[in-house]
Amino acid sequence: xxxxxxxxxxTIEQETQGQYQHHVCVxxxxxxxxxxxxxxxxxxxxxxxxxxxxxxxxIKGVGxxxxxxxxxxxxxxxxxxxxxxxxxxxxxxxxxxxxxxxVSRLECSTExxxxxxxxxxxxxxxxxxDPNRIEEYIAVGGYGSLVTxxxxxxxSEVIDEIIKSGLRGRxxxxxxxxxxxxxxxxxxxxxxxxxxVCNADEGDPGAFMDxxxxxxxxxxxxxxxxxxxxxxxxxxxxxxxxxxxxxxIKRLRNAIRQASRLGLLGNEIxxxxxxxxxxxxxxAGAFVCGEETALLASIEGKRGTPRPRPxxxxxxxxxEAPTLINNVETFANIATxxxxxxxxxxxxxxxxxxxxxxxxxxxxxxxxxxxEVPMGITLREIIFEIGxxxxxxxxxxxxxxxxxxxxxxPENFLDAPVDYESLNRLGSIMGSGGMIxxxxxxxxxxxxxxxxxxxxxxxxxxxxxxRVGTAVMYDLLARITDGEGREQDLSMLEELCDLVKxxxxxxxxxxxxxxxxxxLRYFREEYxxxxxxxx
Amino acid sequence: xxxxxxxxxxxxxxxxxSAREDQTILSVARENDIFIPTLCQMDGLTSVGACRLCLxxxxxxAKLQAACVTExxxxxxxxxxxxxxxxxxxxxxxxxxxxxxxxxxxxxxNGHCELQSLAQRLGITHIHFPFRYPxxxxxxxxxxxxxxxxxxxxxxxCVRVCDEIEGAHTWDLMGRGDxxxxxxxxxxxxxxxxxxxxxxxxxxxxxxxxLFEKGKSSSEMSKRQEFLPxxxxxxxxxxx
Amino acid sequence: xxxxxxxxxxxxxxxxxxxxxxxxxERLVGILDKADLVYSPLVDIKKFPDMVDIALIEGAVSSNExxxxxxxIRRHTRCLVSLGDCAVNSNVPGMRNYFKVEELFxxxxxxxxxxxxxxxxxxxxxxxxxxxxxxxxVQVDFFIPGCPPSADAIHFVLNELLDDRIxxxxxxxxxxx
Numbered sequence: 001x002x003x004x005x006x007x008x009x010x011t012i013e014q015e016t017q018g019q020y021q022h023h024v025c026v027x028x029x030x031x032x033x034x035x036x037x038x039x040x041x042x043x044x045x046x047x048x049x050x051x052x053x054x055x056x057x058x059i060k061g062v063g064x065x066x067x068x069x070x071x072x073x074x075x076x077x078x079x080x081x082x083x084x085x086x087x088x089x090x091x092x093x094x095x096x097x098x099x100x101x102x103v104s105r106l107e108c109s110t111e112x113x114x115x116x117x118x119x120x121x122x123x124x125x126x127x128x129x130d131p132n133r134i135e136e137y138i139a140v141g142g143y144g145s146l147v148t149x150x151x152x153x154x155x156s157e158v159i160d161e162i163i164k165s166g167l168r169g170r171x172x173x174x175x176x177x178x179x180x181x182x183x184x185x186x187x188x189x190x191x192x193x194x195x196x197v198c199n200a201d202e203g204d205p206g207a208f209m210d211x212x213x214x215x216x217x218x219x220x221x222x223x224x225x226x227x228x229x230x231x232x233x234x235x236x237x238x239x240x241x242x243x244x245x246x247x248x249i250k251r252l253r254n255a256i257r258q259a260s261r262l263g264l265l266g267n268e269i270x271x272x273x274x275x276x277x278x279x280x281x282x283x284a285g286a287f288v289c290g291e292e293t294a295l296l297a298s299i300e301g302k303r304g305t306p307r308p309r310p311x312x313x314x315x316x317x318x319x320e321a322p323t324l325i326n327n328v329e330t331f332a333n334i335a336t337x338x339x340x341x342x343x344x345x346x347x348x349x350x351x352x353x354x355x356x357x358x359x360x361x362x363x364x365x366x367x368x369x370x371x372e373v374p375m376g377i378t379l380r381e382i383i384f385e386i387g388x389x390x391x392x393x394x395x396x397x398x399x400x401x402x403x404x405x406x407x408x409x410p411e412n413f414l415d416a417p418v419d420y421e422s423l424n425r426l427g428s429i430m431g432s433g434g435m436i437x438x439x440x441x442x443x444x445x446x447x448x449x450x451x452x453x454x455x456x457x458x459x460x461x462x463x464x465x466x467r468v469g470t471a472v473m474y475d476l477l478a479r480i481t482d483g484e485g486r487e488q489d490l491s492m493l494e495e496l497c498d499l500v501k502x503x504x505x506x507x508x509x510x511x512x513x514x515x516x517x518x519x520l521r522y523f524r525e526e527y528x529x530x531x532x533x534x535x
Numbered sequence: 536x537x538x539x540x541x542x543x544x545x546x547x548x549x550x551x552x553s554a555r556e557d558q559t560i561l562s563v564a565r566e567n568d569i570f571i572p573t574l575c576q577m578d579g580l581t582s583v584g585a586c587r588l589c590l591x592x593x594x595x596x597a598k599l600q601a602a603c604v605t606e607x608x609x610x611x612x613x614x615x616x617x618x619x620x621x622x623x624x625x626x627x628x629x630x631x632x633x634x635x636x637x638x639x640x641x642x643x644x645n646g647h648c649e650l651q652s653l654a655q656r657l658g659i660t661h662i663h664f665p666f667r668y669p670x671x672x673x674x675x676x677x678x679x680x681x682x683x684x685x686x687x688x689x690x691x692x693c694v695r696v697c698d699e700i701e702g703a704h705t706w707d708l709m710g711r712g713d714x715x716x717x718x719x720x721x722x723x724x725x726x727x728x729x730x731x732x733x734x735x736x737x738x739x740x741x742x743x744x745x746l747f748e749k750g751k752s753s754s755e756m757s758k759r760q761e762f763l764p765x766x767x768x769x770x771x772x773x774x775x
Numbered sequence: 776x777x778x779x780x781x782x783x784x785x786x787x788x789x790x791x792x793x794x795x796x797x798x799x800x801e802r803l804v805g806i807l808d809k810a811d812l813v814y815s816p817l818v819d820i821k822k823f824p825d826m827v828d829i830a831l832i833e834g835a836v837s838s839n840e841x842x843x844x845x846x847x848i849r850r851h852t853r854c855l856v857s858l859g860d861c862a863v864n865s866n867v868p869g870m871r872n873y874f875k876v877e878e879l880f881x882x883x884x885x886x887x888x889x890x891x892x893x894x895x896x897x898x899x900x901x902x903x904x905x906x907x908x909x910x911x912x913v914q915v916d917f918f919i920p921g922c923p924p925s926a927d928a929i930h931f932v933l934n935e936l937l938d939d940r941i942x943x944x945x946x947x948x949x950x951x952x
Contacts, residue, residue, distance in 0.1 A: 286711065303708065308584040308604045461689065461708065461715030462585045468630035471713035472664050479665075492664060499626045502599060503587045638870060639951020640860055640922030646951070655949035660918040661863045661910060668905070670873040 001263045001270045003147050006138055009262075013139035020058035022098045023077040024048075026086075027127060028061035029215045030208070030247055031068035031369070036088070037061075040072045043088040047095040057098060063216020065127035066118075068369035070108055075127070084108035113385040114367045119348065119374045121356050122332040126216035126370075131251050134258040137219040143264055145338035149227050150272045158231040159185060162334070164342035166354035171199055171290075171327030172402065172431045173507070174353070174420040181324060183314035184232040190321030196229045196237035196276075197318065197325040199295060203242065203287040204403025205454060207434035209358040210328035212370050214241065214248035217332070218255035222278060224331030226265065227338060229276040232324050237276060240295050242283040252280060287404075287458035291506045292325045294460065305460040306506035327432065329358055349375030353419035357430065363400075363437040366391050373418070380414040383437055394439040398522070402431025404451040404458070405511030407518025408444060427518040429511065444523040445530055449477040451515035459508060466509030469500040473516060485531045494520065545611040554607045561589055561602035564615060571615050572624055572653050574631075574742055575690035576603040579763040580699055586690055588624055588653070591615050599623075621657070626664075628654050633666045634713055636685040637743070643756035644744030650688060651743075667713070674719070676726030679749055680738050684716055687745035693717060693737035700766060705731040717745075736762070779828040779937055781806070782814035783858075784848060786841045787868040787906055788834030791923040792859035793817065796831070798926035806930070809937040826851055829936055831858040831919075831929075835868040836912050840900030849913035854936060857909045858929070860922040860950060867922075868906035876902050921948040928952075 017023070026032075026041040041061055048057050065073045070084035074094065083094060083106040090106060097103050120126075129136040137143070149158050163178030184194060198221060202210040214221065225237050241249055256278050259265040267275040281299050288294045289304040296318050298304035317323025333355060337345045346354045353375040359382065362368050366388030373382060379399055383389070390396050398408040407428035409416070416422050420430050438447065456470035473496050479485045497513035497520075504510045520527065541556040547564055554563040559582070564571050575586040584601035591602045594612035602615070614620070631637075631650060639645050671684035691708065694717065698704040705728055709718040719725045738746040739758045747756045785793060793816060799806065813824050830852040836842055849855055860866035871879055879902075885892045909915050919932055928948040935942035 288711075308601055456712050457714075459712040461710065461712050462583070462691075464585070464587050464627050464630055464688075467689070467713050467715065468634040468667075471667060472630065472633060475665055475667065495626065496664075499623055503590055503623050503627065505584060505587065505601075632864070636870070636873065637950075638866060639949075640866055642951065651950055655945060658943075658945040660920055660944065661857065661908065661915075663910065665911070666865070666869070666872070668869070668872040 001143075001147065003144070003151070006143060006147055009135055010139045010141075013135040017058065017139070020056060022053070022057040024057060024059040024094070024098075025062045025075045025077070025127070026059065027063070027065045027071060027073045029064035029126075029212055030245075031064065032071035032073055033247070035071050037072035039088050040074065040086050040091070043091040044074070044095065047091040051092075051095050053095060053098070057095070060130045061132070062128060063126040063131050064123070064212040064370050066123070066370045067108065067114060067367055069367055073108070073127075076102075080110070082108045082110050112388075114369075114371070114388065117377075117381060117386050118372050119356050120372050121336050121345075121348075122213060122220075122329055122358050123216070123370070123372045124336065125220065126212065129217065131216050131218055132254055134219055134255065134262065137217070141339065142219055142335070143223055145335040146223050146226050146230075146264065147270050149230055149338060150270045150274055155185060155231045155233065158227060158338070161338060161342045162231070165337045165345040166342075166349075166352075167330065167333055167337060167345065168353065168420065169327060170329035170333070170357065170432065172405065172429060174430060177326065177330055180314060180326070181228065181231055183312070184234070184322050184324040187315050187322035189233065190319065192319055192321050193236065194232060194234035194321055195318045195323040196225050196232070196234045197295070197299070197313075197323055198225055198237070198239040198328060198331055199290060199292065199325055200239055200241035200245075200248070200328045201283045201290040201295060202328070202432060203290050203458070204405075204432055204434040206360060206362045206436050207403055207432055208360045209370065209433045211245050211248050212360075213328050213332050213358070214245065215251055218248075218251045219259065220332050220335060221252075221328060222255055222259050222265065224334035225278060226269065226276050227334050228324055228326070228331065230274050232322075234324065235275055235277070237278040238281050238299055238318075239278060240281045240283055240289070240299060242285065244285065249280065249282065256280070286460070287454075288460040288506070288508050291508055293506065295325070296323065305462045306508075308505060329433070350417060350419045352421055357418065357433060359433045359435045361387055361435050361437070363435075364390055364394065364439040364442075365437040375419050376417045378415050378417055379409065382418065382435070383414070387437065390437070390439050394441065396437070397440050397442055398438045398444065398447075400428075400436040400438065400447065400515070401434065402429040402511075402514070403434040404454045405429055405507070405514055406431045406434070407514045408438070408447060408522065409518070410522040427521055428514065443481075444519045444526045445477060445481050448516045448519045449474065449481055452477055452512070455508065455512040459512070463503075463505035463509060465500045466504040466506075466512060469496050469504075470509070470512050472496060473500070473513070477516070480527060480530050483530065483532065485527075487531055489531070490520070490527060543607050543609045543611075545607050545609070545613065547613045548615055556607065558607055559603055560591060560600075560605050560607060560611075560613055563607055564602060564613075569615055571602050572657065573603060574649060574653070574688060575692065577692050577695075577740060577760075577763065579767040580692060580695040580740075583691060583695075586627070586688075588627055590620060590623065592617060592620065625657050625659055628657060628659055629662045629664050631688045632662050633664045634669075635671070635687060636668060641753055642686060642744040643747045643751045643753060644686075644758075645754040647754075647757040648744060649742035669713070671716070674725050675749070676724035677728075677731070677733070677749075678726065679733060680725065680735065681747050681749050682717070682719070682725055683745050683747070685745075686743045687717055688743055689715060689717065690742060692740040692742065693746055696736045696740045696763070700763065701732060701734050701736050703730045703732050703734075706737060779810040780813045780824065780826075781810040781933075782823065782827045782830040782848070782852070783812070783817065784814075784830060784832045784834075784844070785816045786832060786834030786845065786862070786909075787837035788859060788861040789867070790816075790833070792831075792833035792861075795923040795926050796858075796929055799930050800926070802926070802930050806933050806937070810933075823848055823851055826853065828852075829854045829856060829933070831856045832862050832909050833858045835861045835865040835906040836903065836909055837868050837906040838900035838902050842903065842912055845909055845912050854916045855909075855913065856917045856919060856932070856936070857915045858919050859924055860920055862909045863918050863920045864950065865906045865908045872905045876904060917942070919944060919948060920950045921952040922950075924948045924952065
């Protein structure tokens with residue numbers, strides 16, 4: 001595959017699509033599918049046939065359009081109209097309206113802040129292309145960056161570009177991606193070479209960013225991983241995806257097959273000596289397997305428990321070979337960084353946090369769904385403009401970021417910019433991108449208890465503080481919500497938070513106290529209110 | 536031992552010490568009679584850094600490191616005991632007590648138990664966290680040995696000795712969080728195990744009374760662990 | 776200096792700690808030189824005095840009666856000492872804690888009853904959901920673990936406390952000792 005050949009595929013695809021006057025795109029990502037988007041797509045297709053529009057109108061399933069709460073979503077081009085809550089029975093009306101007056105009762109305005117305030121890099125193709133066809137990805141410039149890297153750049157130039165972009169790991173901790181790549185590049189390969197691992201074991205309650213990217217634009221991940229493989233000198237890669245994402249798995253499998261067929265994976269990629277293969281590994285449902293050393297153990301077929309670092313996976317990872325492990329969203333940024341250049345990328349965001357971040361906006365907010373925003377945007381903009389505020393005129397209380405590893409941020413910090421450092425300062429974390437909005441009906445002790453329940457049952461049980469500490473914290477929180485808590489329980493909670501945070505073996509334990517710490521910090525009166533006076 | 540071993544010098548608790556480059560902080564500390572509490576670590580078995588009792592402070596590092604898995608570095612300054620470490624260690628021991636049903640007075644290992652003696656050594660006179668009181672089974676199906684989950688601290692020594700030394704891998708861990716427990720083969724009664732060689736190594740590396748010989752009454756189960764350094768020395772496959 | 780006052784209390788325990796206390800033997804005389812024993816199962820006083828300097832509590836808090844008793848004692852005691860493993864960490868009485876009270880009654884008064892199966896309910900204190908250490912109910916100032924703690928440990932602690940020193944007993948006793 002050369003640049004010319006890619007161009008050819010792209011031209012053919014564009015011509016094929018150009019034959020049609022109308023394009024109907026139905027979102028078939030998991031959110032819309034769960035409200036029967038597949039049935040809608042089927043009935044729209046039938047309707048096109050029935051009305052004899054087969055040669056004028058093209059219908060396809062596409063990835064996530066973002067506004068999941070209004071699904072199923074259907075977009076119609078070239079009119080540029082978005083329809084929401086579409087039912088199979090609306091099909092006839094929609095097809096009849098093509099080229100005429102739009103169906104206003106179904107219209108969802110794209111002028112609203114939800115769409116206007118977003119900045120799409122990772123999701124640039126989501127909702128536009130058919131994730132099942134590599135040609136569509138190529139037609140929007142896909143795999144161009146890979147070919148550029150392989151034919152025009154040295155591995156160290158690729159790494160330099162990533163370093164200069166300022167891209168940081170999107171899995172939560174925010175480690176500089178380029179630095180990680182250069183560590184792996186410098187490590188001496190094991191007898192089995194080096195590995196690239198994509199962490200798609202997304203497990204935070206309420207988070208579905210990675211799933212959505214995999215379902216909507218799987219080739220993007222393959223391209224990012226293959227570029228990384230070239231940069232660090234790896235020949236084998238794994239995508240560790242949780243088994244609870246069957247659709248993502250199906251589309252990834254399909255994408256890997258298509259890319260291999262076109263010579264974009266496998267031996268002699270693009271006619272160069274570079275070879276790279278990707279295998280899928282399915283997670284069996286343990287949250288802790290999102291922790292990198294546990295994930296590697298799981299790929300090796302062992303019990304998924306973390307091990308102490310150092311050695312870091314960059315030096316000794318899968319089967320003791322140097323291993324580059326990045327999150328889905330990190331890999332999803334790579335192709336765009338290469339295509340548009342590091343200075344384009346680093347112009348977006350804040351001084352220390354570059355680019356965009358995808359969030360799964362959920363909870364008590366008008367527009368729930370998937371959003372991508374530039375780093376440095378304020379929480380208030382996300383919740384009240386993009387999110388459309390709290391439904392039913394209720395009062396905002398707190399926003400939880402980072403899932404069970406994050407904290408609850410109260411109203412007076414809503415103007416804080418969303419970047420790694422400032423969220424940390426507020427006692428929360430960026431995390432992988434879950435964002436749960438809570439209104440005045442939420443009891444913050446219950447919230448802390450919910451997340452602690454999650455952490456205690458997802459702790460792998462290897463180290464003492466996380467295994468027992470989270471369980472005892474849960475017991476104490478349950479005692480408080482049962483109305484049997486006493487004042488000393490709060491100081492015990494604080495002691496345990498400190499212990500678990502500072503002595504746990506891995507990130508799960510080290511961050512597990514965050515929901516308790518942040519609610520104690522901002523909503524202590526709610527705890528006090530539920531205590532019984534002690535003797 | 537390879538002839539070209541490099542030597543590193545470092546400070547532990549203000550004392551200048553020297554070490555082979557592949558030594559852990561724990562082994563150097565022990566050579567120099569500096570006490571660091573441990574439970575999951577055992578010479579002759581792979582160290583896993585799980586119990587977190589051996590956490591030490593290293594100058595210049597914000598994070599505490601487990602001495603049993605952290606290799607020495609030139610010029611390192613290690614603090615093995617501070618008020619903070621002491622209070623963490625006490626809390627960790629307390630957590631081990633509340634997680635299961637440790638009733639020292641009626642335990643076969645009373646007086647020979649590493650958990651009990653560490654509690655005493657660290658000056659723990661009571662447990663201030665609430666007890667969890669899980670309801671757990673005792674497995675007495677094996678002819679000679681018994682397994683009492685109520686006394687298990689999940690240090691994993693039995694799992695490792697069975698796997699790494701005996702080569703049987705009869706024991707393993709099951710489940711997650713505080714519900715995790717040691718299981719025999721595919722979670723079956725010990726007596727029905729087809730992999731167990733009845734060698735008894737697991738019983739003798741167990742730091743508490745969780746694994747014991749049948750017929751032993753309260754306080755009678757003392758453990759003999761001398762075999763392990765001997766075996767590893769004979770095999771020459773471990774440098775500690 | 777006026778003589779101090781000493782009380783000992785027996786909750787849910789086997790009285791072994793009190794036996795160990797009696798094992799002080801002739802050293803009891805020395806203790807009683809420094810303090811009067813004003814309330815104890817060993818003496819014939821029914822009402823806990825208004826204020827006691829040191830109270831040793833043996834046994835776990837198992838019933839509502841224990842609970843009230845210990846709360847009352849706390850109000851009338853300067854230095855409250857948990858004596859022995861039952862008071863310190865509920866020990867053997869706590870072995871019932873992984874069962875529900877109904878399960879216990881069922882087992883004890885029905886399944887294993889040969890005649891007249893019924894739960895005794897007249898004039899008996901009610902069992903708490905769990906037998907708990909004293910410090911879960913009230914604040915405790917000092918702990919003497921051991922089952923039972925040796926007479927030496929008790930003697931040392933009493934002597935130190937009576938002389939207004941804070942004893943360090945970690946080398947004298949331990950859980951289960």
